[in-house]
Amino acid sequence: MRKISIKFILFFCTIFLIIACQNGNNQSANDTNNCQNISHDFGITEICQKIEKIAVLGSYNLAQILSLGYQPYGFGGYFGFEKGEKITNVKEIDPILGNLITTEPYNLGNANNPSLEVLSKIKPDLILGETRNQTQYNFLSQIAPNLLFKDRTIKGKWQQDLTTLATALNETEKAQTIINNYENQLNQTKADFTEIINNKNQVLFLAGNGLNDSLFMLSKNSDLGNIFSQLGFEIITISNDNSSVTMPISLESLPDIGKQADWIFILGYNTDVKNKSNSEILANQTATIKQDWQENSLTKSLPATLNNQVYFASYALWNGLNGAIASEYILEQLREFLLNY
DSSP states (O other), rough: OOOHHHHHHHHHHHHHHHHHHHHHHHHHHHHHHTOOOEETTTTTEOOOOEEEEEEEEEEHHHHHHHHHOOOEEEEEESOOOOOSSBBBGGGOOOOTTTGGGGGEEEEEOOOOSSSSSHHHOOOOSSEEEEGGHHHHHHHHHHSSEEEEEEOTBBHHHHHHHHHHHHHHHHHHHHHHHHHHHHHHHEEEEEEEHHHHHTTOEEEEEEEEEEETTTTTEEEEBBHHHHHHHHHHHOOOOSSOTTOEEEOOGGGGGGGHTTTTEEEEEEEOOOOOOOOHHHHHOOOOOOHHHHHHHHHHHHHHHHHHHHTEEEEEEEEHTTTTTTHHHHHHHHHHHHOOOOOOO
16 A cells, blocks of 8 residues: 555656646746847847837937836936936936936946946946947846847937837837827928028038047038938038048138038037036036137138027037937927027
8 A cells, every 4th residue: 555655656756747848838938938039220129028228328228218118227428417226316317318317317427338247237228328338248247138229319210219219119000109209290390491491591500629639520421411401401421422421621611611501500519517517517518619619710601600690509409419309499499599488
């Protein structure tokens, strides 16, 4: 009897182990079936879980997740904020996006060189970075899946990146809605600008900290140039290279190039942010180049200057952020510039 009992016990134990193994295999199979390979600019990342905790490096990726309705779990930026474990003064995270943050994300330090120690500690589900994080990619990938993006200022790139990110988050329909809304905003703004553009539509984009400090032009191949092209403007360029986004320009060549411009938009990028509020940071970006422009005899003689059609804007907003949120701000400011409301 005892031998029979032992045999039955062994039999049921064996059956239990078989079932357990099968369930484990099924679970593994299900996990594998739920995985997706996401191609990004620096590789292919396998994602096998629902993404909830996103560590964000840089304002570009921050804007992308905010547009999709997500908040940062951890954030590393370029502007100054407190040095604590969490960023409690969220409005100081970014001069443009700070007001859209509703959480207190973990402080990852500078986006260019984020704290690997903090990232390891908080265990995010996903890390978003840019080209500057390429050298850290192997280390970051050991902590969590990574999506790294480059060339954000190229025409159409933010839409591509948004779609990639949305695929990882299972939010592709939302991403398409965002892109459609962006196109609708452009069409509406174009209709509003029809009368003022008419026969004068030549636009010159300049960017720099000062007139003698690495001044360059933006082309129609840039995201910003594409926005203006779709509104009906013609972007002045000095290069036949269809892939060129920016072109260096000397102060001495401005009279010849600038004489064609009906409007000139100058993007300042003074990055001195010490002890400055967000509003001061944005105003400070254009301070140096605006003063240079107003005092220089070459720039004062340009037709656009004489016609009061020179406008100064933040490089951080107009060409440093890119995406749906930035585009909305740009169109709003453009209305203020050209329609005076």
